[in-house]
Amino acid sequence: MQHRVRSLTGTAIRHFLLPAIVATLYACSPVSPKALQKNFRQTEVALQEHVGFVLYDPLKKEKLADYNGNTYFTPASNTKIFTFFTSLKLLGDSIPALKYVVRGDSLIFWGTGDPSFLYPFVFTNGTAYTFLKGAPQQLYFAADNFPTAFYGPGWAWDDYNDYYAAERSPLPIYGNLATFTTAGSAVQVEPPFFRTSILPEALQKKPAIIRNLDQNQFIYHPGAQPSTRTFTIPFKTSSVLTAQLLGDTLKRLITVLEKPVSRLGTKTLKGIPTDSLYRVMMQDSDNFIAEQLLLACAGMISDTLKPEIAINYMKQHDLHDLVDDPVWKDGSGLSRYNLFTPGAIVQLWEKIYHTVPRERLFPLLAIGGSKGTIRSYYKGGTPYIYGKTGTLSNNHCLSGFLVAKSGRLLIFSFMHNNYTASTAIIRQHMQETLKKIYENY
Incomplete structure (x- = not known):
């Protein structure tokens, strides 16, 4: 002793x-x-x-x-330097906002990984919103280009409730984040779609909002001394939820196409300047933007939003002569395997x-x-x-x-x-x- x-x-x-x-x-x-x-x-x-x-x-x-x-x-986030270089090489001056094709009375669209759609932390010009809102055709969201897990390899699963661990998805909306503002027992949420998903519970002394691990149920603990607070929590993504959030925002019906769809005649709708995204990623170390940019890069050289496609391409081309071969697993650096x-x-x-x-x-x-x-x-x-x-x-x-x-x-x-x-x-x-x-x- x-x-x-x-x-x-x-x-x-x-x-x-x-x-x-x-x-x-x-x-x-x-x-x-x-x-x-x-x-x-x-x-x-x-x-x-x-x-x-x-x-x-x-x-x-x-x-x-x-x-x-x-x-x-x-x-850690020095991984974003690799994502930055990859994006500079593959994306050009504007990020692709959507890929789409018109067939008769239907407009079928695919996500490109663009993180900017209604994401409050970056400049957005509303290109995709205006395009979908004003399209005269019926809207169909195709999700067959995204075989990627919502988390990267080597991510800490218990970060799921933290803003810096938003899930990856083909067509993110609101940054795949829900923002809760609390005042006593009252809670407001953006997007309002989640207002019926809040469950009050008074088990913790400190104010908190904790999402259920596997679904979008948000438990609100007002705490012993309730106060005005803001919580930013990742929501659980899915193609169905993406269509629901888009429909709620656009005030239009969005139908999900789960089966593979022919991409013959597909066009690309350009979005915001890529520098607007690079600045937030590199200055504020935004993990969500980094992960989505790597997906977008994969989409530039293939029909599939899979980060390994972009990583392997860069290692075989622009990074083939690095003095030490990088062990590179994700876009943000959240992975401990990098x-x-x-x-x-x-x-x-x-x-x-x-x-x-x-x-x-x-x-x-x-x-x-x-x-x-x-x-x-x-x-x-x-x-x-x-x-x-x-x-x-x-x-x-x-x-x-x-x-x-x-x-x-x-x-x-x-x-x-x-x-x-x-x-x-x-x-x-x-x-x-x-x-x-x-x-x-």
Whole structure:
């Protein structure tokens, strides 16, 4: 018993001192490749974690620093960088909103994966809504192009009630999310279609809305002290529900065609500019958009909305020369099965940089001290970090571009895995490192 108390106390002291340890490591440290490697080794010991880092000059084609650059890490939302590049290569300047064919008095339409239909977090021009609303034919929704599971491989099933784990579907509507606003015992929901699916229950002290795992029943717990709250919950998708939601919104009858339908003569209705989607995906790390974009990419090279089609195509074509073969399982990075190396991610950013002009690219990314998931970090005058974060429990990554004080453009990938310290401490370590590189390169 005495040994256990001593061990717990040591652990508590160690975690208490971690911020000071990190600050000490970087207080006076130089930024030469050898010094960086030494500091990364010390950090791995101090934080009991794994660190990967690559720094690269794309103009000189020179690797400036490499620590575990060919070691595989869980990338979390750095996976979206792969989805971003795939979309840039396959989608063009506008996302396909619908595929359709007119046969007699019938308009048959297929989803393309477009995430923007009535999704409140992106710009929408109402193209698909106006088209379907005004069509003189009877409307038939064909769902035979979507053989994909609603969750990706390696997703955590118990995230089903969290907004960031919306289900994948061929024709999403409202982002496959229901938004509940509570005030005491009263509950309002958008879309109103779900207002009869709310069941009150007073079993929890804290206010909550919890969906039944397998169906769209939403249990409302007002809590011990009811208050005005907003809850955003994924709903359970199906082709029938899609038709019902569309019909409720368009005020029209939508009939579902479950059997395969001939696609001879199919046309494509173009939707919103793809940059509108890329910006939200890359800055706010929107998982739903990422997953749907990968489906849309698959639809550009096949008749089937299956992410593996797009992944395999890219690995055989534009990504065939990556220094380390990516283990790539989904569009968003929710999967714990994804594995990438810092070296491959840096190489990917270089490909992106040669695909998209800098003046278009940088405004689409998270910007240190200004936009997206790093708006509260990497501050200090003119922004110098442009990139993409990635966070899962015990994992945090940041990869992208660093514009040094000298004006020199660098590409980096910084990956931390399997730590038990707080992510705030990991982020502090990363900020100290990147700031010194900014000042000295």
